[in-house]
Amino acid sequence: MLKPLILSPRVWGLSLFLLGGGVGLWVGRLSALGSQGSPSSFPVTFTATHIESPAPQGVSPLPLDNPNFMAQAVAQVGESVVRIDTVTLAPDLDRSPFQHWFGRPQQPDSIDRGSGSGLLLGREGRIITNAHVVEGADGVEVALRDGQIVAGTVVGLDRVTDIAAIQIAAGNWSTPPLGRSVAVVPGQWAIAIGNPLGLDNTVTAGIISAVGRSSSQVGIPDKRVTFIQTDAAINPGNSGGPLLNDRGEVIGINTAIRSDAQGLGFAIPIEKALAIAEQLFTTGKVEHPFMGIQMVNLTPELRQKLQNDATLRLKLHQDNGVLVVRVLAESPAAVAGLQSGDLIETVGGVAVATTGEVQAQVEASVVGEPLTLVIRRSNQAQTLTVIPQAVSGEPSLD
Structure with a gap:
């Protein structure tokens, strides 16, 4: 037969103190959450596991299976981010037309290799990247997320906006979700994906730090673009890759960094990039x-x-x-x-x-x-x- 548990007055007092403290902590937590408030048009409800707020009209909310919303955002676009590898032949300027008759054997032309990022738009095999990634290249290869290496053709490039169009064979390629840069405001999350410094599929995150930056403010006055500014790390090799919002929608094409500043990167608004790319795919040039x-x-x-x-x-x-x-x-x-x-x-x-x-x-x-x-x-x-x-x-x- 079990004996009833008898607590001394001191133990009972300590138990009640701890219980009261715990209740106080929970009440304080709920009060703190409630004091934050929310706009009346976006009612917020919270349960024991997470806080939910409705997505803006017309936008499908990300699934909540993974509590890391950035990982979910990246997963939506990851397969559409590609690496652009370029080869440029630099001729041997010391070569003589008589070298195969007299003197030392001919030396092969030197080869310059470059790398950047790109955004694959879907089944048609169209890719957007930066003009400076492919300009002057004698050959272009595209490395896909699954490891495939396919030949690419530069359809056209526009130096004025730093946008280039690359075509690969049509296939069962996924289509990335596209957002609207005009809806972007400073302080929102920003996620950059690309292949900086040869490190494929690198993800960096920060915030939108400014919008509407003119080309002269950025330090490239010969361009005709107003840029999105972000503090998400953009390094050499990120050029041509996408900038995402927190829902995994592409809002820009990463294009430039300032050598005299830390933590500042710039992206071409996606609407501008798509409009220029459409002209390049259609006519091969932009006027x-x-x-x-x-x-x-x-x-x-x-x-x-x-x-x-x-x-x-x-x-x-x-x-x-x-x-x-x-x-x-x-x-x-x-x-x-x-x-x-x-x-x-x-x-x-x-x-x-x-x-x-x-x-x-x-x-x-x-x-x-x-x-x-x-x-x-x-x-x-x-x-x-x-x-x-x-x-x-x-x-x-x-």
Whole structure:
């Protein structure tokens, strides 16, 4: 027969103290969770195992079998991330046409090898990467996630946006989920996948640290892109790989890092990358609208310096704006009557305050169709009509 367990008053007191403390901890935890609050349009419910919040409309939430949402996001896109291997032949410049008759045997051309990343878009075998990954290459191979190595053909590249299109044979390739970069805001999660430094299928994570970075801010003013900025580590070899959001959707193509900064990487918005790639796959080239001007952002300091230069004979009546400093001869801007010293106020009916905004409006215009500019000259507003021309390659002016 079992004897009843009899606790001394001291043990009972200690037990009740611990029980009360435990209850206090649980109540405190629940109160802390409740005090965080949530927007009324996104009600949050929590159970004993996890906290759930509904996904934005039209977006399928990731499964919750794996508590690591980043691993789930990567799993959705991993098979679409490929390695781009390039071979470039560098001819032996010391070779003589008589070497096979006289002197030492001919030496083979030297071979330069490069590597980058790419995003395989689906069954048709289309791949997006960066132009600088494949530019000048004599041969391209594509390494797939399952270890296959297949031949690739560079269909076209666009230096202005740093986008290139590669074609491989059609197959049962998976299609990555695509997101919308226009919905991205600073502070959201960012996940980069690529093959940096020859280390295949490397995943790094951070946040979106800024959006809408102009090419001049990034340090590559000859490009026509507004970039997504992230602190997810992007190293040599990541170029051309995807940038994901926390749902595993591709929101950008990683393209650039600044050598003078740590923890800053940049990606081309996916909408821009896809639009350029579509033109490359269709026609093999991209034609960009071109006006033929060079601009600077006017500041009070710059205005003072320019007006103190007697050779310019420039009279500026405001401290800010977009100042035209050069007009290319016989360009669309010159034909329209644009002059150095003009301040651009609107392009295509859209008010502009920076050179990046002017560039974006010109890029969005249509080659051969009138584009209206409102400029200020000698403190007088004037309306000019420019007919943008097409330019391929890498123009130095807008």
